[in-house]
Amino acid sequence: MNNTPIINKLNDMKNSEIISFHVPGHKNGKIFDRLGYSDFKKNIVNIDTTEIPGTDNLHSPEEIIKESQEIAAKVFKSDHTFFLVNGTTCGIQAAIMSVCSLKDKIIVNRDCHQSVINTCILGDIEPVYVNPHIDKSSGISLGVSLRDIEMLIEEDEDIKAVLITSPTYYGINTDIKSISEYLHKKNKILIVDEAHGSHIGLSERLGVSAIQQGADISIQSTHKTLPCFTQASMLHVNSNKIDINRLKSFLRIVQSSSPSYIMMSSIEMAVEIYKYHGKELMKELISNIDRTKDYINNLKNIYLYDYKGNDITKMYIITKNLNRSGYEIEDILRKKYNIQVELSNPYGVLLICSIGNDNYDFEKLIQALEYIDNEIGDEDLLEIDYPNHIPQKALNPREAFYSNKKRIPIKEGIGKICAEYIIPYPPGISLLSPGEIITEEIIDYIQKCKRIGMNITGIEDQNLDFIKIID
Ligand SMILES: Cc1ncc(COP(=O)(O)O)c(C=O)c1O
Structure with missing residues (x-):
């Protein structure tokens, strides 16, 4: 070809x-052969179908999809489990928008996945950032503490919900149990972005899932850490505080009206493998x-x-x-x-x-x-410190997203309001989001990292000579 x-x-x-x-x-796909599921792999094209008699409908399941989701709910110990064909991304969108209404506030860890901030843009929701503790020697986030969240809620009782990423890309776990107990006393909702934790529960050494620690909703990228196809995820609910019908309507909005049966089958296969x-x-x-x-x-x-x-x-x-x-x-x-x-x-x-x-x-x-271990480089490595300060928020992401923008030389942007994302990818966590003040520290960091190979998304000018600011 x-x-x-x-x-x-x-x-x-x-x-x-x-x-x-x-x-x-x-x-x-090695694991399917190893466990005797080679036919599943071989027949993948043959099971690509659509909603016809007998195949049910993801958006109002009554037959096989309902049954399969119920099996998954039992395995993952939730009240309700929803199969997602557009990744954890769409689960985050539906979860946040089902819990928050227009102008509501939600606490989110500042190093959340970009889909969280995008949801705030889509749903006109105000993110209130809780800063993670950063280990500067390795550049990774160590998560947020209960105390950080308590302080924000004490300052502003209007906050509707909290979203925490746990585990993180690097596997850092947050104490979801204490946070959920505190939030439930305050009558607030906890959503956990558990994109990296579908495998949790398979060994005592991995701890227990967010749902079992009291999260109201968790969303897991089944495709990341279980044998499942890319883009296939699950959303679990274990709470009487969630309006299930509202959640279902948002799932209908953010997912394809032609959900892939290949993907749904692969979630079912991952559940089967997890269980047996x-x-x-x-x-x-x-x-x-x-x-x-x-x-x-x-x-x-x-x-x-x-x-x-x-x-x-x-x-x-x-x-x-x-x-x-x-x-x-x-x-x-x-x-x-x-x-x-x-x-x-x-x-x-x-x-x-x-x-x-x-x-x-x-x-x-x-x-x-x-x-x-013996491949010592000839030159000293460029010292690159992870940015120390979290950028200040000047505008909500939505206001910034819909404002007039202009493109200027990147160094002149320092001190101005950023109109685009700056996201090292992977892991897809933004260093700067629309509405935040551009700092010299962040510009220096990305320029140095770019020179040694970092892939940066969000920003239009991939050479990092220009940046878009709010006009
Ligand atoms: C922490 C986190 N949340 C959410 C997502 C989005 O997940 P998905 O790729 O399943 O849409 C990712 C993807 O990398 C992630 O790292």
Whole structure:
């Protein structure tokens, strides 16, 4: 085929059998063969259908989809579970807009996923940011505390709800139980963006899910950490404070009117695997992770980021003692070892391990890390500190989004109100959002990071010479 660049590239990648330490959690589909579900994989085109007699309807399920969602609800211990075909993104949109009305306020962690701020733009909702604690040495967010939230609610009792990301991309868990107990006493609603936590519950070492810790709604990207196809997620509700009919109407608004049966089937398959094989596979995964961690702990230069209580299936390997950024290490791993990590940043690389990974993947990883530990760079690594200060909010994201904008040289933007997003991707968390004051610290940070390989989205000028401000 000549004019099929996507298909050609994906076929090349399939043939090169890349070892996946990135999402989706099925790791190139290997796990389906291993568990005897090869037919599911082979027949995928044949089950692509639409709403015809017998196939039910995601938007008003009464038959097979209803039954499958009920099975999932039992497995994930929720009152109601909804299958999502547009990722956790659409679950976040529906959850926030079903809980908040126009002009309502919602507390959100400042390092929330961009979909949260986008929802505030769509729904005319005011985000009240709670600043996470940042570990400057590794550039990652350590989450927010109950005290931070209590202070905001004491200041403003009008706040309607709270949205917390837990676990984070890097696997940092927040104490959802204490936050939910406090919020419920105050009659407020807790939504947890659990995009990175679908696998929680498969081992005592992973803790319990947000729903079991008292969240009213949680949204999980099943595709990220369980064997499921990209874009397939679930929204769980466990609360009598949620208006289910209102939630359903928002789900109808934010999801396709032709939801993919391939995706719904893949959620069902992930639920099946979670229920019947999950614990066994997780035990094997954890033993592979423990072995790899022991190995890394004996290396000279690279080390693992270790934070009390974090999700052990996320391995954040810090490479800065090698005088090499994570971007360089990602490149070496891919080109020399055929291993693809989830993301890299100035300090290291993040690997997402799932029950789809097998012994072979970890053998290969250990071989690669042994080599990399000796790959000292020739030049000192550029010191890049993660921005210390959270930008000040001058306008609501919605006001900023709909204002007149102009494009100016980026340095002249310092002190002005930003009209676009600046989002290092991955992880897709914005450093600057529309309506926030542009700081020198952020501009310096992104320019330095861009030079060493960071991918920045949101901002129109990819060279970072210009920025859009509110006119
Ligand atoms: C914390 C967080 N929330 C939400 C999302 C959106 O999830 P999805 O890709 O399933 O739409 C992501 C995606 O990376 C994320 O990292």
